Amino acid sequence: MDVFAFNGPFSMSMCKDIAGIAGNIFAFGLFVSPMPTFRRIMRNKSTEQFSGLPYIYALLNCLICLWYGAPFISHSNAMLMTVNSVGATFQLCYITLFIMHTDKKNKMRMLGLLLVVFAVVGVIVAGSLQIPDRLSRWYFVGFLSCGSLVSMFASPLFVINLVIRTKSVEFMPFYLSLSTFLMSGSFLLYGLFNNDAFVYTPNGIGTVLGIVQLSLYCYYQRNSVAQETKEPLIVSYV
Secondary structure (H helix, E strand, O other), X not given: OHHHHHHHHHHHHHHHHHHHHHHHHHHHHHHOOOHHHHHHHHHHOOOOOOOOHHXXXXXXXXXXXXXXXXXXXXXXXXHHHHHHHHHHHHHHHHHHHHHHHOOHHHHHHHHHHHHHHHHHHHHHHHHHHOOOOHHHHHHHHHHHHHHHHHHHHHOHHHHHHHHHHHOOOOOOOHHHHHXXXXXXXXXXXXXXXXXXXXXXXXXXXXXXXXXXXXXXXXXXXXXXXXXXXXXXXXXXXX
């Protein structure tokens, strides 16, 4: 009986760590996915029609979730701190490159938005530290983190709608959808093993949306291949 009691929590902690490490690895795949875009920007010395807003929002999301993972707010969430620290670093690099290669108007706009992000995060940090009760502080930052993650995971709904309308998966890269699904699934398990609703709830939503994206990809990709095979091998112009 004593052995079972010792192994239970130990096994749960091990499973949580494994899920967290897997989530960090899959998240890294998402963080490096914009690199081809920025190689093009650096090669052409222009941001062309690309928008910098996704990187601004991703930075805000990473910083809020990073603060939620801090010991001041939640317990045993070191994996959240590592993944969001790396994510924030990547987003800062992307934003810096974007500002360096964009026109003056967009440069000032991006700098302004970056200052807003730091101001918002500063207010959240300072405000949460003013809450003396740890549980209330956890709820305050937890709801902000959860809302930020849910809105981030909901953004692919626009792509899903586009795929259904166009019946094409051109705008929904398979490996990006797969990485999102695997990362969300890993942190869903991490949150469940850590009994943290502010982690498993948004990542549960992300996992479901990931499954939808992958299902749509398989369906429309298969239909596309089937249509191509139905085309005649010899076209008559008579």
